[in-house]
């Protein structure tokens with residue numbers, strides 16, 4: 001019998017104004033990072049995890065200002081708790097899916113088999129069953145477009161539309177600090193470009209754009225953060241893999 005998690009979330013303080021919240025009892029391979037940036041006038045939450053436990057309640061000790069919540073894209077591991085918050089933003093291409101709780105585009109529908117019970121080392125609550133997992137709709141979500149600014153008073157993040165992994169994938173970039181939140185566009189692991197809403201040519205174009213950013217630190221949707229050299233390494237690795245000629249057996 002699987003035990004119940006004593007506490008579903010944990011958090012680490014990365015800098016004075018940056019926290020990483022995580023769901024340690026969910027399979028590390030698919031576990032998404034939830035980023036909290038503290039600003040002067042408002043705080044920013046980048047992504048919201050699975051939505052199997054109240055993120056809003058967990059964050060209540062860390063929050064003392066208005067909170068702007070941005071989903072890097074609509075997939076369930078990033079959008080799960082969006083419905084709990086008032087000010088929620090997502091790219092226009094995935095706005096309808098988040099507002100309506102489109103389980104298919106969220107990849108939460110059972111047909112995708114992305115949420116097996118075995119991915120839960122402990123349960124978020126006693127009656128939890130992965131086969132009944134559903135991401136709640138978030139009808140209050142607002143649309144973001146490329147070039148929009150998320151202003152926290154002392155820092156500002158530009159929305160960069162980076163389709164490919166999904167049609168509404170975005171990154172958030174603070175030009176002043178060289179800080180980049182990349183969602184699932186780039187992370188230090190196998191990049192997923194064959195999902196139902198993925199387009200490989202768009203993905204290549206999107207990651208090529210990242211080479212122009214002066215991103216001193218990238219905080220991705222999965223796994224560890226990295227510096228500019230490693231961002232360039234990961235981008236070039238992906239491009240080279242996609243542009244490599246097929247070996248004779250595949251032609």
Ligand SMILES: [Zn+2]
Nearest residue numbers: 073075165184
């Ligand atoms: Zn994703």
Ligand SMILES: [Zn+2]
Nearest residue numbers: 032077184221
């Ligand atoms: Zn993800």
